[in-house]
Amino acid sequence: MAINKHSSTIKRVMGCIGRYKWGVSASLFCALLTVLLTLYIPVLIGQAIDCIVGIGDVNFQAMWVILKQMGIVILLTSVSQWLMSHINNWITYRVVKDIRTQAFNKLEVLPLKYIDSHSHGDIISRIIADIDQFSDGLLMGFTQLFTGVLTIIGTLIFMFYINPTIAVVVVVVTPVSLFVASFIAKKTYYLFQMQSKTRGELTSLVEEMMGNQKVVQAFGHEKEAQHKFENINEELRIWALKATFFSSITNPSTRFVNSLVYACVGISGAFAAINGLLTIGQLTSFLNYANQYTKPFNEISGVITELQNALASAARVFELIDEESQIPDNPNAAVLMDATGEIHLNSVDFSYNPEVTLIQDMNLLVKPGQRVAIVGPTGCGKSTVINLLMRFYDVDAGSIEVDGMDIRHLTRESLRASYGMVLQETWLKSGTIRENIAYGKSDASEEEMILAAKEAHAHSFIERMPNGYDTVITEDGGNLSQGQKQLLCIARVMLCLPPMLILDEATSSIDTRTEVKIQKAFAKMMEGRTSFIVAHRLSTIREADVILVMKDGHIIEQGTHETLLSQDGFYAQLYNSQFAVS
Template identity: 40%
Template sequence: MRGPGMKHLAGEKARDFKGTMGKLAGYLSRFKVGIILVVIFAVGSAAFSIVGPKILGQATQAIFEGLVSKITGGAGIDFGRVAQILLFLLAIYGVSSLFSFVQGFIMSGVSQKVSYRLRRDISQKINRLPMKYFDTKTHGEVLSRVTNDIDTLSQSLNQSMTQIITSITTVIGVLIMMFSISWLMTIVALLILPLSMLLISRIVKRSQKYFKAQQEYLGHVNGQVEEVYGGHSIVKAFNNEQRVTDEFNHLNDTLYNSAWKSQFLSGLMQPMMQFIGNIGYVAVSILGGVLAIRGTINVGEIQSFIQYVRSFNQPISQGAQVVNMLQSTAAAAERVFEFLDEPEEDQTVPNPVSIEGLSGRVSFEHVRFGYNPDKIIVKDFSCEVEPGQKVAIVGPTGAGKTTMVKLLMRFYDVTSGTIRVDGHDIRDFNRSELRELFGMVLQDTWLFNGTIMENIRYGRLDATDEQVMAAAKAAHADRFIRTLPDGYQMVLNEEASNVSQGQKQLLTIARAILADPKILILDEATSSVDTRTELRIQRAMDNLMRGRTSFVIAHRLSTIRDADLILVMRDGDIVEQGRHEELLERGGFYAELYNSQFDS
């Protein structure tokens, strides 16, 4: 059940970290006003916070001098001055907190707008992707880009950007303040940096591949769960519960191992940075004591410097966390942009042919096609269909019948040859306008979660309730609809399992009738209904097809005896064509197929 995405290895690294982050930066540029405000308020918050220890040191020095004065018979501590310093310090920290709140508020808005736009872009992208993409990807793999990857990107972006700005500002500001107190103590504090950077780089190098694998296998797990849930009844019918459970366990174990390793390695950074920071803290404390004894620095400055060392180590430790988050950001962003960069169908063409006034003449001229270029399945398909004709396409499974319909609708483009509508190459139409010519009823019914009225109206969104009901009557669906609870307002569930398969087919036929297309495509349209219902549908279809070009793909050859033209396909080629009686008289492949359906 696993899709092609399973070929990726659990240890695969992000292919282009710098390129992905560059694309993300370009994407963020449209929010530059908000980001500039975030930078300003984050810098302001950090700057006010940095000044705090210096002022607190003044309060400490005032208390120390007061105690010394009292011991020597002086006036003692000047509590008025201390209170004044502390009130000023409180105001500074208050402004810092306010700035931090504002930048957090703005950054949350920016990150959510990024998520909103990315989800919107992916949603629009899905409609521009060729069918080939969805034939090679599981539903869960695609959905994971919209949910898990964008959620990861939003959360890490919200946290990492603010921390990057705050950390850089804090490091620069603290360094300035530390040098202003003692250059010698600052040099000692800085000696820990090379060791810190070495450890961080080694951990990041090891953990990046696991972050990438974690995001990738999260998509695979989603795909497998979605697939098994959708086919739950089939899994149980064939007693395959153990196999799908084993497959899930395999994917889940891979996800667990990747997530565990990535989180473990990234979790090592914080305690390591704290340990190294504590070594520097001890060294600075010893040196400060020596300098204080020599009289080159006072007690308040030592207290301020020790706080700055703490403040200096904190952004470095946060930097390790930011690197961790940036890895998650890069892994998620790479998958999102990878999806957005997928090759698209050409939606429009220069000077497109108008669909107005077309009569519905269709011609296939030496059409060749293969889903893979090295495996051609339609080798040489040619035929002429006049306006209003009913054309039946028959043949054994795998002969290429449904493939011809996909080519006609331009779900795929021909490898060579031409398909024309009223003499115009279908590649000269805009895809969306070309598809307005067609109405389709497939053997795989598709209905969405909504009322029956809404599902039928999907064929023509501006149709009135009366027109919807008229279409339902023409499709012989009105009678059973009125017997259902709430009638036309009955809500179909997600899988439309609260109506029978035959009833679902009737609803899709009603939808096609409502669309009132120039060309009809009926692919096994009656394959899921009983014989009595099939006869009713056939009469409705005869009325619907009158005056319209119709392509009918059917395995029940008895349903297409009145076709104006029957195309008999085998191995991608038309081996016979003609009317029902003519083909039976020839005694060829069609006669063999027809008679085999009535052999006892």
């Protein structure tokens, strides 16, 4: 199974490289030219040595010609090597860019259930760390693998040309080096794969701790977090040490075999020279070739080790890329334009886990402009309804219709653009306050943006910031209070004002005085717009046209605030419990 996966990864990588065929061809040409010129130098050295016949008998004129030839060959070799390196860099970083783009594009179309069920740190590690690791291995492979293989082939040809018998000796000893390198390569792939996996777990933990450091410290969880970090870090150390150990013995092992080859060439060549079968210059050339022949084995063994690491990392990235995407929009999907806001949930069934039922046979008809409040205990399915309305998840059975059209037959972009959403969990991006407010309407004018901020009661605190609307806030608004972040999120929706609104605990982090102002702004914003309000504080939804009381995925009560109180049912219990004296 692991071998098939390894082969599949290699094919995928070769397919990515294959897009740049002309670059690969140019690199191979430069590698071939470099090798041929490099291998020609020992011939010139041998000829120069043969110009020295004896003491005081040196053919300087012939030697000078040879030295000039050597200078030209060395210069051409340098230019060829530089070009090859430049082309290899060009190919490598474009291949890496393509793969990283594929991975990020996949992230954009992954179903929300994948994001919810996988560690965010591990996903980040695949897109950043694993691709960087792959880049390093691929670059080394391009730089050394081509020239290494061509050097081995070239030196064999030259050696057979000079003396076939000694060349046969070299070929006979060579398989020992190949066997050693192959044995170690198989070991290192698995070890590097486990190293990448553990590195992803470590990244995930660090990302989790960084994002929730206040909570960790508030609950005195530092020692437990440190203990967990040390355990994973120790596991990473063990895998890394094993991987490094096996990869490090490759070079010494092949060097031993290469030295053995060099010794065999030296001894057999010496006897051949004594018997007049070789000149001293030819023997020198042969020894140079033996050295150049064995050197690539050391480099290739190192390349193979790095490639094992790179392929293990690439396999993790390809796993992400191969994840099943969300169901794409139907080619004939309609674009929702100027929605009136009529929404119909027809016999809807949905569960995050097929073994655990959540929403069953939910039916609801919301008329245009109605304000619908959804209440109920934690885990009853309130936020799940929002996920279904926005089509973050698709229903298991039944249908949800907007203006009489099944939302599965609408484009996701047009559906979501028709909703304005303010969630309990605020989200702001790193950038200016201006950019965050205009996130959903980048072409908004300055006047529109300021008006939206004023209606959200955010303008006054923004003006007190160092640079007003141009103040840069950190990722997720870390330098703002929770209430201020929520005000900005509300201003963002105020600017767009789509025909349908979703307010999920939208005022949960705002003080009572500000909340009164926000409720007035919401009332203005909701005029003529279909609105869904999810709230735990029931006092905030008295004015709702319809209140849906949910329990265990079912709507158990439905009506206005006064009607539900008069029924003295579950809603009345929830409402009165807020004022109960413990």
